[in-house]
Amino acid sequence: MEWSGQVFSWIYQYFDNMAFLLLAASGLILIYGMMGVINMAHGELMMIGAYVASAAFYVGAPAPVAIVAAGLVAGLVGIAMERLVIRHFYNQLLSSLVVTWGLSLILSQGVLLALGPSTMNMPTPFGSFSVGGFSFGVYRMVLFATAIGLIAGVWALFRFSSFGVAARAAMENPRMASALGVDTKRVYTATFAIGSALGGIAGALFAQTAAISPFFGQNYTPMAFITVVMGGGASAILGLVYAALYLAGVQTIASNVFNQYVGYVSIMAAAFIGLLVMPSGISDFVQKRRARRMAR
Amino acid sequence: MTGVTRSRIPALLAGLNGPQTLGNSRLFWVLWLAGVAAFALLPCVASRYQVLTASNFFISAILALSLCLIWGFAGILSLGQAAFFGVGGYAYGIVGINLIEATGESGAALVVGALAPALLAAAVGALMFYSRLKGVYVAILMLVVSLLLGLFMRQTADPAYAIGGAYLGGMNGLGPATASDPSIPNLTLGFGELVAEFDGRGRSFYWLALGALVAVYLGLRWLVNSSFGYLLVAVREDERRTETFGYDVRLIQLGAFCISAALAGLAGALYTAWGTYIHPDGFSVGPNILVVIWVAVGGRKDLTSVVVATLSLSWISIELATWGEISLLVLGVILVAAMLVAPEGVFATLGAWFGRLMVRSRRRPAPPPTAAAKLGAAR
Amino acid sequence: MRAPVRSSLASSLFVLSVVGGAAVATPASAKDKITVCTIDDLSGDFSIMSTPKTYGYKLAVKEINDAGGIEVDGKKKLIDLISYDGQSDVKRYQEMAQRCVFENEADVVMAGYTGAEREAARKEVVRNKTIYWHNNQGEGGIADHYSFFAGPTPEQQVLPAIKYMVEKIGPRMTFIGADYNFCRAIGQWVRVAAGLAGGKIEMEEYFPFGVSQWQATIDKIKGAKPDFQVHCLVGADQVQFYPQAQAAGLKTPVWSNVTISDGYEHKRFAPPSLANLYVPPGYIEDVPGEASKAFVAKIRAMFPSTPYVNEHAAFGYVAVKAMGEAWKKAGSTDTEKTIAALESDISLPDAPGGPWIMRGKQHHAAMHTYLFKVKEDHTLALVSDLGMTEPQFLTSIGVDMTKKAPNRQFLPPDNPEWKKYLAP
């Protein structure tokens, strides 16, 4: 066991912790940040992704195909949810929370009734590598890279594409946007579908390391929300990255200096303190600091 | 409507009526009294199980009212109301175990059960409101507080986690530290020889819980229709504007928050006394969301609706639990349907609709059209 | 102006009282039957483990009823099985336990998977002087007049299995577990077992339920270089340890008494995540023997979609059968008479896992436990039949339930002889 291995292990854990938060929150950030909807059923979209990926995998599809299929199905379910229910609850935080809690009960319980209490997960691919006497799973790094890729993709989509411009306009001022010829309804539906698809993909990715059950997603939702809210609304996607950097950093340090129990508690404590210091989230805080610096 | 009814209602009721609450007419109060009387007489016809279950529903309704005060009237969203309920419950149990043999009563434990969460709310609330935390950030922060409390309570399985004679007990719940310590006492009120014990399974506890619910309900009606209540609504509608009248909005929010926490704590203490059991599961996400569901489905801006919704939903979900696997699915469908049909709350919408219907059927337009109203109509 | 609300309230009140009236009217007919009331997680996180338990109940009740019922008070009576869904929600257990006791006037209540569920239901049942059963493994040591336990206790699993591991694999072990009562108790039992068998615990750490990233712990375990690991990882998040450890190349053998027997993880994780895992169930589908095969066949005939016949199914079945024997022996459903019968060492020679005997002085049962090992392809190999294991802990600290029930829970620190093993 060498120092290089220990140091790499810390970095590895940091990336791993970050990947967890980023993946769990990547779909939520769109739905919460752009539509003001707290989607408690996001975990169920992840669960659907996990089921679809696993089913596709065991009928012979290669893993990447299974993951894409998971995204597609979750996206379709998202469209149905949005058209039938969610569209009545834009920007109503707690009402949307209640209604999506109901949806989450329906989805998880429906899957339980239809498919039974569990299914086989997928094998973890890629094996391991070692650094300085420590060995590490390759897949966790792939998760991290994928998470970064997905976030960057979403950012680019909303930043550069014409859909992104229309979406941002619709979020900012729906009436103005529709007067300018943006079909706001379709933009909302598409945004929700993309958020849902991201959830499905995240679920499929987690399905390769976690057991799959109808209640698979519920373990991710609260932590994902804390991350999203911590990020703040000033710049949603950047905020998510800040929040993941911050929370995963605190967790990694605390788990290694103390133990993993403290590490877990410290995420919550860090969110508590972070929100008090930055009452509108990290991205808002950063933006204000920058503004103040420019003024001087 | 208010203008008409004000003069006709006895002075006693005037303080309880106002536009902050639906149901201000004489008819409403007659029906209200009939409802309370029916509940009071319920133990005479219902089985023991129904009585003790209804006691639990009343306690839930107090918890729901506590959230209604801050969410519906002061505009503070909280996803951590069950934290105060849990703290109140544990406080009652801990104090009760330690004092019951010395004093022979557990009224002090009930008081601590309300005060402990109020103190917690004062501390957390001061930090939140003086940091200018708002909206969803308050909601999430309170959820984090609740989860942290739950994390702590779950890992107290070690016997070292004992406060006097009370062993926190981790996931298995609060209990006596040693064989010689008493278990969580029934609610026992009074002094010396003059004590009355309220067994959570009996009628006396039922009436006590009903009385507590009625008292909290009337107390909150009075509060929200008082000038402090107007202030709460003012804060909800426009924090900044209220501040420009010289009010420290943060202090008002903190006050409402502490009152709400004390009521939630009272409910928690009653819950512990009811089942003589308290466990850390109450701090997790589900129970916190459940309170929000009760309030949202009822209609967060009306106290009566919240009580009716809590009683109905509790009853529905406990009946559904006997249906087996399909129960949660049906509950989900009910929630989604309720929110789609009446996003502002099923019972509040129903009440407002019936209010309009009553007015129309009497063929009397609601307010005597003032010059101002005419002017408004003309525009 | 809120008449509709009031009137809907009034009508629900009416419904309540009608239901109440009906309930008051029913006991007469209910007395013709023996009522077994069960509460299990049919939905929520724990439905994976607990759904098969209801299969065990249903099979046992069917068998008893098909044989014409049980003769009590001079009359053959059938068993009426009432099952509620606890929804993996502790508060629901409390509420449903009340319903069992007061509304259904149950003769016995069987409820709960986790310790929290068990205590929520058990406290309510025993304070109303009704017989309570818990039918899967637990932390053991509960000495209560009304409470009976069908499943194995830690002393029956940990002591023989750790002894085997120390002797066959090596003395040095690491312990990781969920931070709650059950795993804390298992931790204490592992220390006792290590002390008794001459093993050494190199590392002991507890984790909250939400933990799902394990690299730091994997590093630590590797650093400790144990001969084998002891695990008490509980819940969907924590069991992610296994694929992560495989991926990170941690191949040290693992012993765990919470895996496979409840949640049949070997059927849910893609191989080889769980390879080299040793488990000590009181019963699982793979237990050899005619009784086991017959039991699996009967469960599958009745419930073809059963994913795996686990410990819950077996001990749910055993508990109802044991109550049947006790009622028969007592000739009555009277609570005290039934308890007296149960305390006379009721035995089931043909239980799925082999002979099973309720030890009346302990309210826990003697039974076979087995040591299985998970192979690369996730099939299970029987390593050792640990033999008939007796519950002795309560007796060893001087408790005799047939004489006086202390109505509390005892844990290893209550045995003064073990103080030396438990000291950190």
Place this chain on the structure above:
Amino acid sequence: MSAPILEVRDVHKVYGGVRALNGLSLSVAAGEIHCVVGPNGAGKSTFFKTLIGVERPTTGQVFYKGQEVTKLPAFRRARLGLSVKFQNISAFGELTALQNLFVPLRRNHRKADIPARASAVLARVGLAGVEDTPVRQLSHGQQQWLSIGLSIAAEPDLLLLDEPAAGLSSEETARTAELIRELNRSGMTVVVIEHDMGFIRSLRARTSVLHYGRLFAQGGFDEIATNEDVRRIYLGAA
């Protein structure tokens, strides 16, 4: 001219890279009506917010009655006798007019006295008789006047009005101007922030023009109205 009741010195305010105020200095004399005008984006709303304490200036100072109040929160400034009315209607829609007036009045008066005082305030702003009407049922103009009523119920020394004539008919605008003059006659200093030059004209008061976050010009209304530079920035903005 008497001593300034309100003074801002070299105030800067930056939002995310945008300089809303850029070295603004301005003073208001006790007892006057003072109008602040400027084209869109001149920094009027930001100026208003820094005066009432909702926003803090990035740099610079604000004085009220000779005391520095730069870092004082809004409610403390209000207690010093500074009262405001926001641009959008800022009465509480879900309360009745009387209950609205409870909010400013309950700080200084006993509960029993409040209804009578409230009626007096309502009469003063021309709204006698609407006590029990929920505010959302009032017309737009009535809500504006009630909002002014709320502000004066606090019995301030300085009244800040942000666009009091926004969305009003010409008849209502004239009544509003009359109300402001009447309040000023009773001893209140009034600062009116307004985009609409027509309304300012009817007040005929000292006027400051803001442009790009600075004081651009100051003087009597006629002086300002005939100033070529002011005309140019207004037309340029339009």
